[in-house]
Every structure is written in C-alpha cells, then in structure tokens.
Amino acid sequence: MALIEAQGLTKKFRQAVKEPGLVGSLKHFFTRQYKDKLAVDHIDLSVEAGESVAYLGPNGAGKSTTIKMLTGILVPTSGRLVVDGLVPYEKRQKNAKNIGVVFGQRTTLWWDIPVIESFNLARDMYEIPAKRYKQNLAEFTELLGLDEFMNIPAGKVSLGQRMRADLCMALLHDPKMLYLDEPTIGLDIAVKDSIRKFIRRQVDERGTTVMLTTHDLGDIEDICNRIVIIDNGKIIHDGDLAALKDNYARDRVIHFQLARPPVSMDPICAGLPACDLKSDGLSLSVRFDRFEFAAGEIAAAVMPYVEVIDFRIDEPEVEDLIRKVYLGQLTLDAPDSAAETTELAVATEA
Amino acid sequence: MPHPRKYLAMAKASLEVIFVYRAGWTVNLIGSVFYVVAMFYLWQTIFLSKPGALGTFTWPQMKAYLIVAFILNSTMTWFDEWQMGQDVREGRVAIDLARPVDFQMTRLASAMGPIPFELSSAITIGAIVAIIFGGIAFPSDPAHLALFIVSAALAVLLKFSIIYCVSMTAFWTTGMEGVSNARMAVQNIFSGALIPLVFFPDWLRALASVLPFQGMISTPALTYLGTMDGPTTAFMIGSQAVWAFGLLLFGRLLWRSAVKAVTINGG
C-alpha cells in the first residue's frame, strides 16, 4: 500500500479576468468576469514510503496545486486521494502531524522570536516527547550548523540560515512525509550543497519520504530517485531518474585541448560519430552516445593523430533534457509505459 | 516641474489600484461614514434638547460643518505614514533615490491620484446623509464658494505636508502605527473635525490657533459657512497657505537630512 495514493485527482479554479488599462479597471470595478482553469487534470500518482520524488513542471503547470491538495490545504474538485491512510483535506490536523513542509519563499518560523523559541513552540504544537525532541534538536543543530544563530529572531537571520532552520523545524516531529517547495532558491552554492546532503540523509537514514518541487536541477540530482513531470495539469512523465538519463540523456562530450592544429581531420574522425574542431584549431570536441562508446575508446581513436595537452568530459545534462521538455522540443514516454524501452519517442526540432 | 507626465502616470497608477481593490475601498469609505452618522445623531440630540448649545451655529450650519469635515477627511486617505514606513523598512528609499524623480513630488502625485474618486464618492455619501438628516446650509454667494474651494485645496495640500513630515520619523522608528495614530488623534482634536474650535475652552482654543491642524478642517468649513468676516477669512486662508508650503519645505529638509544620515550609516 503506497504512502501517497492519488487517482484521477483534479482541481478546477475560477479566475477573475481583467482587461488592462484604466478602462479595464473601471469595467472591472462594476462587473466581474470569470474563466475556468483546470490546474490539475485527473492525475494518478503513487508514492511509496522512502521514495524521494522530484515534482517538476513549468510555472503554472499545477505543481503547487498538487502539493496543496496533498498537504490538505486545498480540497480537490474530484478524484481520490489517500496519504498514509488518511484523506488529507478531511483530516487536516491529523495529517499535519505526519508531514513537514518547507516553503522556499516563506518561512514556518515565527518572525519576531528567537529561532530556538520557534522550535520549542513546535515541540508543544506537535506534542513531541521531550527526549525525542532533545535528540532531534541536537542532531539537526549539528548537521545544519544552527548554533550560530539559535538565539536570533528569524526575521534577522540570513536566507541560508533561515532555510536551515526551516528544515529543522519541519523535521523535529519525525514526519513521514517531507514536502519541499523550492528549498534552495536564492541560496549560495555551499549552503545548497549542505541542505541537499542533509535532506538526502533523512531519506537514507530515517526513511522519510520526500516530495520536492524545484527549478534547480542540482536539487534533483542530489536528492531524488524519481522524477515526475507535470505540464498543463497533466503528468507527462513519471519514472526513475537514472533510467531517464539512460534513455534520453545519453550524450557525453569530450573536449580535447591540442598543442597544434591537426594536419587533417579525416583520419581522426574516421570511426567517430560527431567531431567538431574550433576555429583556432586547438579545441577538438567529440559528441558520442555513452552506450555506444566508452570515453577511453574515443581518446584512443584521437590521440595517435594529435598531441593532447588536456581534456575534459561533459556529463549528460538533466538540465538540457528538462528544458527541452518544457519547450516542447522533447516528448517523453507517457507515465504508464516502462522506462526500459529502447524505443525513444523523440520529436526533435530539425 | 520637469516631466509632469511621469507624475501623472503615477497618479493614474494609484487610481487604478483603488479600482482593483474596489470592495475594500468602498468598505473603507462607508466605515468612516458611521463616525459621521454617530456625530449627526449626537449633535441632533444636543440641538433638540438645548438649541443654545450650538452657540452661534444654526442646526443646518452644524450639519454642513460635519459634512464638510467628513468630505475633507475622506480625501487623500490613501496616503499615510505607514506607506513611508514600508518604503524605508524595505529599502525602497535607495531605489527611489536612484530614480530621476523628486521623492516628495512622487509621493504627492500618488497621494493625489485617487482624489477625484475619493471626492466624488465622499460627496455622494455626504449628500445622502445630508438629505436623510434634513438638509444642510450652503455658501451664501459664489465668492464664498470660490474661497471655499481654494481653502479646501489648501487643506488637502496641508494634510499631505503634515503627514509627509510626520512620516519622516520612519527613519528613526521601526513601526509607524503608533506615530500615525498619535498624529490622527492630535489632528482630530485640533483640526476641528471632532468639534468646532469655537466650542473649546479658551486655553485649548489658543493652542489650536498656533497649530497647523485647524487649516485641515476648521478653516475651510468656516469659509464654507461664511461665519468669518472678510479680514479673518483672508488671514485664515493665508495661514493655511503659509503652513502648507512651509511644511512642504520643511519636509524636504527633513528628507535631505534623513537620507544623508542613512547613507552615511549605510542603513
């Protein structure tokens, strides 16, 4: 029995429509016009305990709406939704004990009181046993480096510090589910890294189930096993992250830096797929499918003909992949067909 | 003033904001009507039980006074110290400094933008209240009406300049609510909004006469009623102008020194 079970989950909104300009404002003052928007369109989602899911989609795709329904904040228009045996929007407070939430752009801490007091209030609100609270607090304080600002009000700490405190706040009560909405937005690279590691550790050590919405693909790479993509309210991909890369992100590029321009390109590129020599004659790039060639093979094919000073290898970029999906340049398999298929449903721009 | 178009655009923008929050703004206005209506009932009871209590005012004049006070209080409600406090707190001051516009003028433009709308709504409601309570007095001749319009315009400008000056405290405090409330409390008494200043005991009346607040309500209202003679009227309106422009200038000075202090401290 999956931890999260959603079937045919749908949410329809009515939005007010306003024309621009002063005339539009006047009109809007006296009569209002509405149009319906299907934010989430009959999606099926099943998440097992201990999974770590990235929930992606362009802006307005329906990500936050889905998360709001899962956390019980929003009531679905139709469909079935069960989280750990509870219907979230019916038993919201009970469901709340099972979940931890981190909104990247907003905080769950109290703004004017010291961070430690927010934690103490959380202990009372979630009725965390004293011993467990002390344990968790000590562990998180150490892992997240909270000591340095524990006694400062949340409104006065830096963004990175606040995010770390929010994470601690979300996990103090040992929730089964952790929902993260843009958790690393606006943070510097060092803090991003430590936060990702921390979240991954919760998944690995405590079996916390994580659902993450983000635009930062570094988050996905470090934290998630599974990737679900939603667009226009429909799930357009749902599968293993590694399989995704294997199937769609197979290209690697190896860049050689040469001592001298090569005499002729023909012998070099003879057995190779795509060769590309830069105008100064000193940079040679080879793009290859990593399942067809090993990096060593490529190097072995090139090196007899040129003197190589240095080289580097570009790994498959999930980022490119996702960007192409968003731009409509790439259509992935529908969620129900397995990811092992070697047939690529690829529609690329010519 | 260079590039008036810029300021016009700002005025228009703040007018649009009201339209978007239509329900809210209407509700706000009607809420302030309760205060006036309560006053009407109170003064009516006073008048009915002891007409002499109104002093030299007739009942229609008293009603007119209250309506004029209401209309004037309802203008430029969009501008208060809170906005300035937000600007300072959220560091918008720095952004504004980088813009090629005059800070005080931009605030004036935004404050004035909603005025046509505020005025028309307030006058409509004022008219309804006046009719319900049996009518009010009107200016005795076109000259007084013209003087009243001048005085009312100065009153609004004065309101802006007072609030602007008070809001400069935003640079030294963290919350503007207390300051704003204090200003409104003092303003309510000394502008004559609560009670015509003539009803005050001598010492209070003397105090009111050296403060700028009377120019916000009392002077225009009395001009409307024509209860002051020629020289007094000229003097009072003159005082309004002196206070209004004087405080505008003072506000600019405060702004300059505050900005200097802030940029030195890197606040």
Next chain:
Amino acid sequence: MAARLRHARWLVYIYFRCLGQQMKAILAYEADFVILMISAGLVQITGFLFIWTIFQRIPDINGWTFWQVVMMMSLIFITEGVGSLFFEGTWRVSRLVYNGNFDMYLVRPVSPIVQVLAGAVGFNGLGNIVTGGALLAISLSNAQVQWTPGRALMLVILVVSAATIRVAINLGTAASVFWIRTPWSLVPFFVHQLGEFGKYPITIYSLAVQAMVVVVIPFAFVSFFPVAYLFNMEAWSTIGLLTPLVAVYCLFMAVWIFRFGLRRYESTGH
C-alpha cells in the same frame, strides 16, 4: 468528552505559549511599543476631551449624565485594548491570506482559529486598557451606584463579556478575507467603525441604527447595556443582565463563520 476537554485545555496552553513568546519578543526587541501605548492613550484623552467639551454646554444626553457616558466610553476603550493586546492576531489575517502565508497555519496540527488569535500582540492595547481602566474607575467613583457583592461580581462579568463580544466581532469579521481578498483588514475595520455608535446612549439613534447595534452587531452590549445595568436605568438594566449570554452567542457565531470561511478558502484556494 474528557478528551475534548483535555484538547481544549491544550489549545489554551498553546495560545498562551505563542502569545507569551511574542510579548517577550516585543519587550526585548521593540522599543516602539512605548510610542504605541502613548498614542493609544492620546486617542482616548482626545475622546474624553470631546465628551467633556460637549458636557460643558449641556447637562445630559437623553438623561445620561457625564460620568455615565464616560463609563460607556471607558468600556469601549478597555475592550478595544483587550482585543489589541491579546487578540491582535485577528487583524493580521487579511495580510496573511493575501501574501499566501496563511497556509502555514493549515499545515500545523493546531486549530487555525487558536493560531489566528495568538498570532500577534498589539501593545497599544495596554495603553487602552490602562487609560480605559482609569476612566472606568474614576467614573465609578463619581457616580452613585448601590454596591452589593452581586453587583460587584456582575461588573467583572460584564467587562469580561464586553471584551468577549468585541473579540468575537473581530474574529467573525476577519473571516471576511476568505471572500474578499485584500491586503488590509477591510470588513473588520468597517464593522469596527460601527463601534462608534457604541460610544453614546443608543436612545439618540433612529430605530434602524438601534436595531443594528443591538441585534446585528451587538455593540450596545459592550457599553450601553452594561452601564444601564450598573446604574439601574429604567428598563434597560434587565437587558444588561443578558450581556453574558450575548457574549457566548457571539463567540459561537464568530467561530462558526470563521470555519465556514476556512472551508471556502480550502476549496477556492484563494
């Protein structure tokens, strides 16, 4: 039943924990609360000045003497202060919902209403309570009230009931944000302004207004009827005894309206 009682006690505990923390924070970090308290006091002094100036010109208002009207005003002030000091959170709901920060209340295992009530502390309320309390004490000492233990107890109950009615009105109207989205507390402010009518004896108003402040939004039970009871004024005094019942009714209505609004918020998501 025992579980519900225990839960209720726990909610009260949570409320005081939240409120207490915020009070400590304000006292520790914000020096401005002194300005707030002083300005609140100023507002009340001007109100008192107004009444005093009026009573310089007339002996009474419909039979109500100066100190009786002052007492009415003091009850309005005290209850205003209680609302600000202990339940300022009701005034923050609009901004929270507008900025999307209200959801934070919904993902916690605590009643959102308790969180709303504990959401903020307005120290101007302390100024209101102190000045209002002083005015109440002065007017009581200047008036001729036949004091019995019963009457004294009733005074306490009346003040508590009046405060409850005020807070209930704030809470119920705060729920309007679930229907009308604005960054400012508009309907609450609008209704709060009706409180202006509560400052003077309702006998001066037309029937329509009286009906409004007695039946619809019972501000008359915050000041008029309690004072009428204390001074044994005509038929009003027995109605004054109803004040506690009105308070309980208002509280139930407010909670019900807020829950209703919450349900709407959860289905429209706005």
